[in-house]
Amino acid sequence: MEQSEHTFALTLSYIGTAFHGFARQDDDVQTVQGALEAALATVFAQPVWTVGAGRTDAGVHALGQVVSFSLPDEVLNGRDLARLCRSLNALTPDDMAIRSLAPKPAGFSARFSAIEREYRYRIVAGDTPPLFTAPFVWWLPGRPWLDYNLLRAAAEHLVGEHDFQSFCVSASSIDKNTVRTVKSISIFGVDHLGEPCTVVQVIGNAFLHSMVRIIVGSLAEVGLGRRPPAWLGEALEAQDRRAAGPTAPAQGLTLWRVRY
Amino acid sequence: MEQSEHTFALTLSYIGTAFHGFARQDDDVQTVQGALEAALATVFAQPVWTVGAGRTDAGVHALGQVVSFSLPDEVLNGRDLARLCRSLNALTPDDMAIRSLAPKPAGFSARFSAIEREYRYRIVAGDTPPLFTAPFVWWLPGRPWLDYNLLRAAAEHLVGEHDFQSFCVSASSIDKNTVRTVKSISIFGVDHLGEPCTVVQVIGNAFLHSMVRIIVGSLAEVGLGRRPPAWLGEALEAQDRRAAGPTAPAQGLTLWRVRY
Numbered sequence: 310m311e312q313s314e315h316t317f318a319l320t321l322s323y324i325g326t327a328f329h330g331f332a333r334q335d336d337d338v339q340t341v342q343g344a345l346e347a348a349l350a351t352v353f354a355q356p357v358w359t360v361g362a363g364r365t366d367a368g369v370h371a372l373g374q375v376v377s378f379s380l381p382d383e384v385l386n387g388r389d390l391a392r393l394c395r396s397l398n399a400l401t402p403d404d405m406a407i408r409s410l411a412p413k414p415a416g417f418s419a420r421f422s423a424i425e426r427e428y429r430y431r432i433v434a435g436d437t438p439p440l441f442t443a444p445f446v447w448w449l450p451g452r453p454w455l456d457y458n459l460l461r462a463a464a465e466h467l468v469g470e471h472d473f474q475s476f477c478v479s480a481s482s483i484d485k486n487t488v489r490t491v492k493s494i495s496i497f498g499v500d501h502l503g504e505p506c507t508v509v510q511v512i513g514n515a516f517l518h519s520m521v522r523i524i525v526g527s528l529a530e531v532g533l534g535r536r537p538p539a540w541l542g543e544a545l546e547a548q549d550r551r552a553a554g555p556t557a558p559a560q561g562l563t564l565w566r567v568r569y
Numbered sequence: 570m571e572q573s574e575h576t577f578a579l580t581l582s583y584i585g586t587a588f589h590g591f592a593r594q595d596d597d598v599q600t601v602q603g604a605l606e607a608a609l610a611t612v613f614a615q616p617v618w619t620v621g622a623g624r625t626d627a628g629v630h631a632l633g634q635v636v637s638f639s640l641p642d643e644v645l646n647g648r649d650l651a652r653l654c655r656s657l658n659a660l661t662p663d664d665m666a667i668r669s670l671a672p673k674p675a676g677f678s679a680r681f682s683a684i685e686r687e688y689r690y691r692i693v694a695g696d697t698p699p700l701f702t703a704p705f706v707w708w709l710p711g712r713p714w715l716d717y718n719l720l721r722a723a724a725e726h727l728v729g730e731h732d733f734q735s736f737c738v739s740a741s742s743i744d745k746n747t748v749r750t751v752k753s754i755s756i757f758g759v760d761h762l763g764e765p766c767t768v769v770q771v772i773g774n775a776f777l778h779s780m781v782r783i784i785v786g787s788l789a790e791v792g793l794g795r796r797p798p799a800w801l802g803e804a805l806e807a808q809d810r811r812a813a814g815p816t817a818p819a820q821g822l823t824l825w826r827v828r829y
Contacts, residue, residue: 322700322763370701372763391696398698406700436651438658440582440666441630445701445762501761502705503582503632503825565763 313382316413318569319359319397321345322372324404325559326444330367331374341365341405345376348400352393353384362419362567363426366519368559370445373408373566377419417569425492425568426516430509430525430561431501441502447525447561455507455532457496462538463531464494464509466545467524474548476524477517478556487548490514494524510565519556527554576639576673578829579619579657581605582632584664585819586704590627591634601625601665605636608660612653613644622679622827623686626779628819630705633668633826637679677829685752685828686776690769690785690821691761701762707785707821715767715792717756722798723791724754724769726805727784734808736784737777738816747808750774754784770825779816787814 323341333342342359349357362375390410397407431446433439434454439446449455467476474487495510509528511521527544530536536554544553583601593602602619609617622635650670657667691706693699694714699706709715727736734747755770769785787804790796796814804813 324700372701394696403703404700406698408697436654437668438666440584440664441632441705442762443663502702503823563763 314379314415315382315385316377316379316415316417317410318413318417318419319345319376319378319410320408321374321376322406322408323370323374324444325365325368325370327402327404328367330369331361331363331365331371339402341371341374342376344401344405345397348397349378351400352396353380355380355384360418360420362423363516363564365562365564366522366559369562369564370560371564374564375419375423375567375569377413377417377422419567422569423515423567425512425514427510427512427565427567428516428521429563429565430511430521430557431563432507432509432525432529432561433504434507439504439506442504442506444560445501445563446506447558449529449533452533455529456534457498457507457532459534459538460496460509460528460532463528463541464496466538466542467491468494471545472548473517473520473545475544475550475553476520476527477550478519478523487517489516489520494528522557522559522562523550523553523555525561526557529557530554573642574639574675575642575645576637576675576677577670578673578677578679579605579636579638579670580668581634581636582666582668583630583634584704585625585628585630587662587664588627590629591621591623591625591631599662601631601634602636604661604665605657608657609638611660612656613640615640615644620678620680622683623776623824625822625824626782626819629822629824630820631824634824635679635683635827635829637673637677637682679827682829683775683827685772685774687770687772687825687827688776688781689823689825690771690781690817691823692767692769692785692789692821693764694767699764699766702764702766704820705761705823706766707818709789709793712793715789716794717758717767717792719794719798720756720767720769720788720792723788723801724756726798726802727751728754731805732808733777733780733805735804735810735813736780736787737810738779738783747777749777749780782817782819782822783810783813783815785821786817789817790814 329338331341359376359378394407433446434449434452470490491513493512589598591601619636619638654667693706694709694712730750751773753772
């Protein structure tokens with residue numbers, strides 16, 4: 310006997326600082342997915358299992374994380390989606406915000422239907438400590454301003470379809486296929502709440518574990534003048550984590566947007 | 570016997586949330602000036618009395634607050650100003666950041682030498698709660714987006730030299746002369762950390778107690794369509810606090826910059 314279901318995509322933002330990452334864990338550990346599923350279970354009076362577009366690490370933020378889930382028809386009977394959003398916002402922690410809830414065709418998966426993911430990494434270099442933006446940036450105290458020309462020249466080596474094994478946490482045996490496509494890496498300056506910072510915007514089809522943070526940690530080595538831009542190409546070819554730079558801290562990273 | 574002194578201007582930012590305002594109070598109350606003077610006293614091994622450009626209220630933030638102080642020559646002997654900044658940042662609370670320290674001519678006062686002060690007020694209207702910017706904005710939940718044309722038409726009534734008694738906390742008997750010059754009020758949209766908000770930028774020679782917050786609270790009445798733009802002109806002419814709108818919350822306000 311087949312049951313008719315509705316599938317939804319929920320877009321949410323979170324401040325990653327206090328969460329032990331996105332992915333659901335034991336009940337005692339606060340995760341984004343755990344907190345969201347608890348709120349969904351309360352609202353719909355039944356367990357709800359979600360799938361996320363990006364399994365962000367502990368401390369990583371999200372502006373446009375997308376989560377999908379399905380519910381039997383009768384559970385949704387006549388529910389208003391905007392009102393559901395407000396209920397979920399009231400039931401979830403203050404460091405999460407549900408942005409929207411939209412119906413999707415059957416078979417939609419926030420993870421597998423995604424065709425493009427965008428991450429942004431924020432860096433502040435210089436003597437002045439960041440204040441308003443402090444929880445959302447990587448501060449390099451006392452460092453000179455990063456050289457954008459060097460950063461851009463280095464980033465060029467990573468754009469395209471490559472085996473990114475050098476830019477992946479080696480302990481992560483989840484990713485057997487380490488080939489990914491980086492569509493673009495852009496470097497630009499922005500001003501948030503009056504504080505200037507450098508943004509490394511990385512767009513790709515999908516990313517390996519810690520891949521964006523290792524890319525940024527490696528780019529920073531070049532931007533600070535410690536390595537030449539061509540070193541990024543060598544690190545990529547080596548297919549060895551030890552050939553790339555350090556992993557940049559989680560707090561500078563934000564999952565910005567997912568495209569379907 | 571005259572003592573030779575050096576005068577300095579210190580520029581600092583702070584998150585106003587946890588401070589009981591800028592102005593020094595009893596020792597048990599955490600204020601910006603109190604915390605700064607305690608750090609200065611430690612660094613210079615003597616009491617230091619400061620003067621601030623703007624006495625911001627409890628909960629009001631600052632990007633470019635300016636504070637002046639003077640010290641006898643011998644106290645400064647050979648001190649490096651960049652290093653002093655770093656020491657002060659280490660000694661002050663995490664929700665304060667000293668941006669710069671610069672020598673000034675004798676007689677300079679952060680308060681009385683200022684020719685122009687700029688405040689910015691951030692408003693978020695709509696169903697989605699602000700997240701990354703939440704401590705720095707006034708959220709109008711469920712309200713429609715503010716009408717910029719109405720806001721701008723209303724603001725025009727306040728630009729120029731006027732008696733702003735209607736836009737001043739009536740209990741404040743400090744301000745006997747309530748004439749001030751508002752040089753400009755600009756309304757524009759910005760994006761901070763991925764979240765859109767409306768900025769009301771107010772530039773003037775000086776401001777009365779809560780003046781910017783009452784201006785913004787009154788403008789919001791117009792932007793939400795509750796009052797016509799001309800109402801701002803009537804409120805101004807009335808010279809009566811009751812004629813203007815409510816005082817907008819402190820957390821949306823930032824002392825942005827002071828010009829000398």
